[in-house]
Amino acid sequence: MATPVLVDVRGLSCPQPVLLFHQQLRAGSRDMDVLVDTTASRENVTRAALSRGLRVQEKTEADGVWRLEIRQ
Amino acid sequence: MKNFFATRTGIIVVGLCIGLAAVFLQTMGNPPNMGICVACFGRDIAGGLGLHRAAVVQYIRPEIIGLTLGALLAALISGEFRPRGGSAPIIRFLLGMIAAVGALVFLGCPWRAILRLAGGDLNALVGILGLICGIGVGTLFFRAGYSLGRSAPQSALSGWIFPGFLLALLALYLTFPQQSGAPSSGPLFYSLKGPGSQHAPLLISLGVSLVIGILAQRSRFCTMGAFRDLLLFRQGHLFWGLLTMLAAAFAANQAFGVFKLGFAGQPIAHTDGLWNFLGMATAGLAFALAGGCPGRQLFLAGEGDSDAGIFALGLIVGAAFAHNFSMASSGAGIGLYGAHGALIGLAVAIGIGFLHSRNHA
Numbered sequence: 030m031a032t033p034v035l036v037d038v039r040g041l042s043c044p045q046p047v048l049l050f051h052q053q054l055r056a057g058s059r060d061m062d063v064l065v066d067t068t069a070s071r072e073n074v075t076r077a078a079l080s081r082g083l084r085v086q087e088k089t090e091a092d093g094v095w096r097l098e099i100r101q
Numbered sequence: 102m103k104n105f106f107a108t109r110t111g112i113i114v115v116g117l118c119i120g121l122a123a124v125f126l127q128t129m130g131n132p133p134n135m136g137i138c139v140a141c142f143g144r145d146i147a148g149g150l151g152l153h154r155a156a157v158v159q160y161i162r163p164e165i166i167g168l169t170l171g172a173l174l175a176a177l178i179s180g181e182f183r184p185r186g187g188s189a190p191i192i193r194f195l196l197g198m199i200a201a202v203g204a205l206v207f208l209g210c211p212w213r214a215i216l217r218l219a220g221g222d223l224n225a226l227v228g229i230l231g232l233i234c235g236i237g238v239g240t241l242f243f244r245a246g247y248s249l250g251r252s253a254p255q256s257a258l259s260g261w262i263f264p265g266f267l268l269a270l271l272a273l274y275l276t277f278p279q280q281s282g283a284p285s286s287g288p289l290f291y292s293l294k295g296p297g298s299q300h301a302p303l304l305i306s307l308g309v310s311l312v313i314g315i316l317a318q319r320s321r322f323c324t325m326g327a328f329r330d331l332l333l334f335r336q337g338h339l340f341w342g343l344l345t346m347l348a349a350a351f352a353a354n355q356a357f358g359v360f361k362l363g364f365a366g367q368p369i370a371h372t373d374g375l376w377n378f379l380g381m382a383t384a385g386l387a388f389a390l391a392g393g394c395p396g397r398q399l400f401l402a403g404e405g406d407s408d409a410g411i412f413a414l415g416l417i418v419g420a421a422f423a424h425n426f427s428m429a430s431s432g433a434g435i436g437l438y439g440a441h442g443a444l445i446g447l448a449v450a451i452g453i454g455f456l457h458s459r460n461h462a
Contacts, residue, residue, distance in 0.1 A: 040251030042392035072107045
């Protein structure tokens with residue numbers, strides 16, 4: 030299995046986190062780890078991934094940073 | 102998802118509450134079709150502080166204070182208060198100024214555009230079309246890689262500055278309350294006639310907006326984002342909130358018998374279609390490039406986002422300029438330099454969009 034692509038969207042304001050997620054999808058990545066640091070980005074990226082039928086598992090990376098493990 | 106307000110039902114509930122609350126504030130004394138307007142109320146605050154001297158729009162609007170402090174409260178309770186900033190602050194200030202000028206040429210932020218439409222003001226439809234076009238141009242920049250750069254965590258103090266500024270305004274309001282028949286009280290100005298003189302009692306304004314601030318922080322309600330996400334991602338989540346706000350305010354206006362359909366004779370509105378459209382297009386682009394409608398900027402500022410606080414300060418300063426430089430409209434029509442302001446603002450915003458896109462297409 031290929032290593033998931035790491036997408037770091039920390040510190041980016043709307044709509045860039047979701048936009049970067051979409052860019053990865055278009056580039057053919059289905060498995061990716063997205064690093065987010067606001068709950069709005071966390072919810073938005075999760076919502077976008079779920080609406081495309083992907084699975085999302087959330088892990089706390091550090092205080093205020095989450096890793097969203099998005100898998101096919 | 103754990104957060105109820107992040108669900109479809111959640112955002113619908115929030116839109117419903119905001120629509121009803123806005124009409125409620127109108128029945129309690131706020132100006133017609135202006136239960137809540139972040140641009141107009143920012144302008145009134147600028148006037149209340151004497152940053153402009155348009156006597157009809159001077160009042161320290163408690164709604165701006167309540168919306169931000171409500172978001173602050175919700176963020177503190179949920180552990181989402183995270184002081185951050187440093188993403189091109191001076192450009193965000195400028196975008197706030199441009200947004201104020203554009204919105205005051207139209208006479209309202211997106212919230213008021215919705216409330217005006219819900220009251221039957223068809224000029225708002227023209228403004229909303231302009232808003233969508235402005236946001237649409239913004240999405241083109243986003244597709245070209247537009248970004249103002251990353252923000253970084255900052256000190257707690259940094260996150261408290263904007264809410265602290267509003268707390269100071271509240272303290273000033275309480276220390277120097279309105280005196281019957283007097284145009285000023287201490288350093289503050291209070292309109293005796295015009296929209297600035299129309300306001301709900303302090304505690305009602307503050308209480309209602311505090312609740313809205315809490316709900317909006319939890320749900321990430323954003324009127325600009327509603328259109329942007331539809332255009333950019335075909336994602337209708339936020340749009341549901343906007344639609345429900347419109348429907349709720351429409352129904353409430355019907356119930357109170359204040360719905361009046363048409364273009365002419367609408368409260369605090371003019372019928373100049375071209376500038377209703379272009380004013381809101383300018384504002385829409387500025388909101389898109391700054392990442393949120395004026396309301397959302399207040400909620401972000403309440404979460405400790407100092408960049409959003411700087412946008413909001415830019416909005417207040419821009420509103421002062423709009424009146425001092427005769428760029429703001431009135432019921433009589435657009436200001437002497439309204440067209441200049443809107444077009445220069447649009448040009449500057451487009452320039453910012455180009456210079457901050459990766460592919461200078």
